[in-house]
Amino acid sequence: MNMKQLILICFLAIINFGNFVQAQSIMINPLNRSNVELLNGKWNALIDPQSVGEIFRYFNNVQQTKDGPNIEYLFSDVLRLNVPGDYNSQMPELKFYEGDVWYERKVTVHKNEDSNYFLYFAGANYICKVWLNGQKVGEHEGGFLPFQCDITKVLKEGENELVVLTNNERNKDNIPAMRFDWWNYGGITRDVMLVQTPSTYIQDYKVQLKKDSKNLLAGYVQLAGATSVQQIELSISELKIKKALTTDDKGYVAFEINAKPVLWSPTLPKLYAVSFKSSKDTVNEEIGFRTIEVQGTKVVLNGNSIFLKGVSFHEEIAQRLGRAYSDADAAMILSEAKALGCNFIRTAHYPQNEHIVRMAEKLGLMIWEEIPVWQGINFTNKVVMEKAKTMLTEIINRDKNRAAVIIWSIANETVPTPACDTMLIELAKLARQKDDARLIGGAFDNMKFDVKTNTFTIDDNLLPFLDLLGVNKYMGWYMKFPVDPSEIIWKVALDKPLIFSEFGAEALYGQHGSTDVPSSWSEEYQEKLYKDNLIMFNNIPNLCGTVPWILFDFRSATRNQMKNQDNWNRKGLVSDKGMRKKAWYLMQKYYESK
Ligand code: GCB
Numbered sequence: 252m253n254m255k256q257l258i259l260i261c262f263l264a265i266i267n268f269g270n271f272v273q274a275q276s277i278m279i280n281p282l283n284r285s286n287v288e289l290l291n292g293k294w295n296a297l298i299d300p301q302s303v304g305e306i307f308r309y310f311n312n313v314q315q316t317k318d319g320p321n322i323e324y325l326f327s328d329v330l331r332l333n334v335p336g337d338y339n340s341q342m343p344e345l346k347f348y349e350g351d352v353w354y355e356r357k358v359t360v361h362k363n364e365d366s367n368y369f370l371y372f373a374g375a376n377y378i379c380k381v382w383l384n385g386q387k388v389g390e391h392e393g394g395f396l397p398f399q400c401d402i403t404k405v406l407k408e409g410e411n412e413l414v415v416l417t418n419n420e421r422n423k424d425n426i427p428a429m430r431f432d433w434w435n436y437g438g439i440t441r442d443v444m445l446v447q448t449p450s451t452y453i454q455d456y457k458v459q460l461k462k463d464s465k466n467l468l469a470g471y472v473q474l475a476g477a478t479s480v481q482q483i484e485l486s487i488s489e490l491k492i493k494k495a496l497t498t499d500d501k502g503y504v505a506f507e508i509n510a511k512p513v514l515w516s517p518t519l520p521k522l523y524a525v526s527f528k529s530s531k532d533t534v535n536e537e538i539g540f541r542t543i544e545v546q547g548t549k550v551v552l553n554g555n556s557i558f559l560k561g562v563s564f565h566e567e568i569a570q571r572l573g574r575a576y577s578d579a580d581a582a583m584i585l586s587e588a589k590a591l592g593c594n595f596i597r598t599a600h601y602p603q604n605e606h607i608v609r610m611a612e613k614l615g616l617m618i619w620e621e622i623p624v625w626q627g628i629n630f631t632n633k634v635v636m637e638k639a640k641t642m643l644t645e646i647i648n649r650d651k652n653r654a655a656v657i658i659w660s661i662a663n664e665t666v667p668t669p670a671c672d673t674m675l676i677e678l679a680k681l682a683r684q685k686d687d688a689r690l691i692g693g694a695f696d697n698m699k700f701d702v703k704t705n706t707f708t709i710d711d712n713l714l715p716f717l718d719l720l721g722v723n724k725y726m727g728w729y730m731k732f733p734v735d736p737s738e739i740i741w742k743v744a745l746d747k748p749l750i751f752s753e754f755g756a757e758a759l760y761g762q763h764g765s766t767d768v769p770s771s772w773s774e775e776y777q778e779k780l781y782k783d784n785l786i787m788f789n790n791i792p793n794l795c796g797t798v799p800w801i802l803f804d805f806r807s808a809t810r811n812q813m814k815n816q817d818n819w820n821r822k823g824l825v826s827d828k829g830m831r832k833k834a835w836y837l838m839q840k841y842y843e844s845k
Pocket of ligand 1: 432600663664723753800820822
């Protein structure tokens with residue numbers, strides 16, 4: 252490349268930066284619409300370890316096919332990657348890869364002039380930039396939440412060129428940050444869709460039971476593109492509801508409607524067909540109704556105290572060594588949780604895909620959802636605070652109509668400092684302000700043990716802002732039982748419900764050994780440790796649920812003990828090959844007895 256070309260490239264790159272478009276935060280949900288084309292499939296790809304693609308304008312593939320400066324970098328049919336799908340599991344060379352990967356495909360459209368068009372990405376890790384026909388149409392940060400790009404103005408009749416850049420490099424100001432105990436899968440890991448809507452369309456809505464009521468539905472609808480008052484019809488035919496709503500001139504209307512729905516619960520996960528119809532647009536969704544509250548130290552669902560029989564898992568299919576992304580994957584994971592006897596899941600440590608959330612709801616599994624504020628977050632940076640708020644807002648926007656979601660969790664194992672407290676308190680307040688139909692919680696491991704009294708206590712400024720507390724403690728693994736488990740006293744946040752949100756031990760399936768020696772990595776040691784923890788749980792007066800860590804062995808680059816781990820965290824109750832370990836049966840019995 253000569254000097255002239257280089258200057259031209261830099262100039263074009265600057266112009267393109269000027270075109271920067273943030274992905275939209277209030278979003279349509281394509282799962283509730285009919286005019287949607289799934290763009291999943293094989294996409295052309297380029298691996299770009301030195302991040303030269305933006306300089307060489309890979310995104311402008313269409314306009315410079317012959318004589319332009321990027322002739323050497325054209326996408327071709329040589330490397331094709333599955334979308335959705337992390338790339339790490341698609342080529343052995345990419346197992347540990349962290350960096351830029353480019354994707355390209357054509358999108359052919361018969362354009363309707365009276366419509367809007369959006370590209371909807373259900374998730375791409377971690378930074379994602381999107382260009383259509385050489386023009387930037389969106390950028391999003393965060394690997395586990397959806398985003399959409401309005402492409403109405405850029406989309407052409409006929410063939411369009413779609414180029415996407417993903418980058419999953421870790422960074423101290425990212426969420427999560429530099430180190431985390433799961434695989435850093437990169438790429439377009441979830442579904443991609445092209446969505447067509449009318450020019451005035453139903454952009455957003457919520458309908459849930461009003462807080463503390465079992466017979467009053469409350470919510471809102473927001474039309475986008477409205478410049479005058481509009482009529483919308485809300486119907487829930489099974490409840491004989493047909494309600495005419497009139498928006499203000501910005502397309503917004505809030506409503507309350509008397510109704511007596513059968514309440515959603517783990518034993519009867521009832522969902523109703525709900526539809527909103529405006530003059531040009533319709534959305535349909537299955538929605539459940541339930542109440543959730545805390546009474547003293549109890550979690551109360553639909554007026555009845557309930558014990559949360561939980562389990563955690565990562566968004567991963569161990570046998571495939573890759574991210575879970577489909578309905579079939581969701582069934583694979585959740586059927587194992589159901590078999591264990593669960594009525595509750597913790598989708599650790601980040602918002603998982605909607606296949607999982609919606610299927611869990613249908614199966615009667617209550618959900619704890621969390622954002623990846625996981626250890627090591629740079630709380631002193633204000634920008635990081637804004638990122639966390641955005642993630643929390645995005646997950647609440649996505650799942651606000653899911654009856655199954657009962658807890659928004661704002662953090663996992665953060666170390667209290669003034670900066671951390673400030674950020675978490677703001678997050679707790681934000682969650683409460685955005686959604687009063689769910690509980691606010693977090694998972695903490697800063698309990699202190701007093702050897703004189705054999706008592707665990709906690710002192711954390713965040714507690715007054717939470718409805719319930721999750722505690723992670725690996726008794727018998729990272730910390731020895733200091734005395735017999737039956738003698739340990741728990742005085743931790745005694746005025747609130749406490750969920751034992753993590754406990755467990757590593758064991759290699761099929762490895763047998765002593766019940767006394769952790770280093771045996773045996774199923775017997777893991778089983779004994781579970782027994783001891785269950786004994787200790789009897790001494791937690793405010794215990795309202797348990798969540799063993801974890802359902803399946805999962806991949807983690809930080810697990811370097813090559814004899815037993817080999818880059819796997821082996822705390823699964825089920826092995827990477829799908830085999831149930833001894834502790835699985837013990838936990839199943841415990842849940843049967845609850
Ligand atoms: C924890 C973390 C979890 C880890 C687990 C472990 O406390 O919350 O993400 O995977 O411990 O296995 O160490």
